[in-house]
Each structure stands twice: as C-alpha cells, then as structure tokens.
Amino acid sequence: MDPVDPVREGTRSGGSAGTGTPAVRTAPTVPAPVRGEHTHAGPAPRRARTLVRRSSVRGQVLDALRTALVTGELRPGEVYSAPALGERFGVSATPVREAMQQLAQEGAVEVVPNRGFRVVERGARELAELAEIRALIEVPVLLRLARTVPAERWAELRPLAEATVRAAAAGSRATYAEADRAFHRAVLALAGNEQLVRIADDLHRRAQWPPAGGPAGRGRADLVADAREHTALLDALTAADPDLARTLIADHFTPGCRTP
Structure with missing residues (x-):
C-alpha cells in the first residue's frame, strides 16, 4: 500500500478547496493489512478478513492524522477533505472519514458540512x-x-x-x-x-x-x-x-x- 502521507486540502475558513499544499512529511507508512489468525484449517470467512483489514487501515490513518496534528502539519483553522486525504493515503475516503470522526469526538477537529473537517483553533x-x-x-x-x-x-x-x-x-x-x-x-x-x-x-x-x-x-x-x-x-x-x-x-x- 502507498505511504500514509496526509495533505492539506488547503482551505482556511472561508477559503476554497484543492490548493495542492505540501504533503505531511512525518506521517508513518501504512503496511499491508494484517490477516486475522484462525484456529481451523480452512480459509477465514471473507467478512472476518474484511473487518480486520478495515480496522487496521482506519487505525493507522488515525495514527497518521494524530501525528500531523502534533507536528502542526494539520494546521488549526484549515479544512481537510476525506477524499483528498484518502487519495494521498492510497485508501478510500471511508477510513479517513472514520478517523476524522474519532478526532471530532476527541475535540481535535469539527465537521464542516459538505466540505470536510476543520482543525480546531486552540487558544x-x-x-x-x-x-x-x-x-x-x-x-x-x-x-x-x-x-x-x-x-x-x-x-x-x-x-x-x-x-x-x-x-x-x-x-x-x-x-x-x-x-x-x-x-x-x-x-x-x-x-x-x-x-x-x-x-x-x-x-x-x-x-x-x-x-x-x-x-x-x-x-x-x-x-x-x-x-x-x-x-x-x-x-x-x-x-x-x-x-x-x-x-x-x-x-x-x-x-x-x-x-x-
């Protein structure tokens, strides 16, 4: 899988999307998904493998986003698009969106309807x-x-x-x-x-x-x-x-x- 390399959609509050800002340099790579372990000899159920893969990717994307927050690569006040980040991650927008929703629960970002997620500005x-x-x-x-x-x-x-x-x-x-x-x-x-x-x-x-x-x-x-x-x-x-x-x-x- 391609490296996890989140990039800003580059829209400050009131700005426009898609400015092509530099990629996050410190984000870790996303290795190949880990297969689940099974005790029986036959192949693992397709659903089980899918769940392991989805959880693994979402967790690694979340780690990458948290790193970008700490380093300031995800800048306070700017809006980030899940599809744009997903393209850079080499994954669909779904795990990125789920990771961003987790960050929203933690108070790091806030949802901007029809645009993405804005990093909260902290005083x-x-x-x-x-x-x-x-x-x-x-x-x-x-x-x-x-x-x-x-x-x-x-x-x-x-x-x-x-x-x-x-x-x-x-x-x-x-x-x-x-x-x-x-x-x-x-x-x-x-x-x-x-x-x-x-x-x-x-x-x-x-x-x-x-x-x-x-x-x-x-x-x-x-x-x-x-x-x-x-x-x-x-x-x-x-x-x-x-x-x-x-x-x-x-x-x-x-x-x-x-x-x-």
Whole structure:
C-alpha cells in the first residue's frame, strides 16, 4: 500500500478547496493489512478478513492524522477533505472519514458540512485549562505513589524516561509526544486504576495539540527541559526523597507551562 502521507486540502475558513499544499512529511507508512489468525484449517470467512483489514487501515490513518496534528502539519483553522486525504493515503475516503470522526469526538477537529473537517483553533486559555485539569488528576496520585511505591519499581521506568530525553534531543515533536504519554501512563498505572490511566491519557493527548499559529513556541530546548524533569523525578523517587519529588511534581504540572 502507498505511504500514509496526509495533505492539506488547503482551505482556511472561508477559503476554497484543492490548493495542492505540501504533503505531511512525518506521517508513518501504512503496511499491508494484517490477516486475522484462525484456529481451523480452512480459509477465514471473507467478512472476518474484511473487518480486520478495515480496522487496521482506519487505525493507522488515525495514527497518521494524530501525528500531523502534533507536528502542526494539520494546521488549526484549515479544512481537510476525506477524499483528498484518502487519495494521498492510497485508501478510500471511508477510513479517513472514520478517523476524522474519532478526532471530532476527541475535540481535535469539527465537521464542516459538505466540505470536510476543520482543525480546531486552540487558544492559550484552553491549553492552560487542560494543564490545570491534568494537575488536579495526576498530582495527588503521584504524591500518593511517591509515598507507597518502592524504589525498585521506579527504577523500572528509567528506560521510558530516557526515551523521552532521546526524542526531545532529536527534536521530533511527534516521537516526543508518544514517549511523553507512555512515561506518564506507566507512572499512573502503578496506581492500579485503568480508568484513571485512560482519562489522564486522553487529557494529555489533547494538551499536546499545538495552539493556533503552530508549534513554533515549543522548540527542542523546551522539549529537552521537559524530558529531563522525568529523569529528575525518577531520581528523587528512587532515592526516596519525597520533598524533592513533591517539588518536581508541582513544577512539572504548572498550568499552561507543560504542553509539548
């Protein structure tokens, strides 16, 4: 299958479609669909294979679109057509439209009747509100975990923290966004509350979408500083230094200051 390479239909609010803007450079490729596994010797039912293929393509298109949102390739305020994106993906418009509908549920885009989907324009206030909600949810949990989780469990998270540092040093916003969320998910998972992890991860993802004007405000140095807070926090937790850990946790979740 052709590479997943979403491209803008290039219509800002009130503009016209089909301006031929550059393709999204950071989108991953869509490999051949994975066949379902079956325990019987005969061929798989046609419907089952179709469902696996459709779900696989839709999921990979969704991942590509999320990457494009984080990197700013899908620009706030612009409208994107499912057929145009589907043509670039080498798929029909259906999985693209379904992926866009999922993004609409997440608040990343909004439906524009008879035109496509417009990327939501986010202001500084909305991003600050998301950061505040994250702090209200995650900080109390982290403070409790700092008192109850043994040092060896914190040490197990070191590879995830170091992955965020490598991604930040490389300057890849998309890779850093994934690594950042993976680290926070692993930390919160220590609380044993799956609903907490799911809700916090959704809020974290929303906070990673850049504001109107693109991601220029958060450069490599900002990402590196953010990532190093992960390793510093693990150092404090591994050393059983709750006072330092409390300070680092509070700093990391300062509203409006930690939206990579």
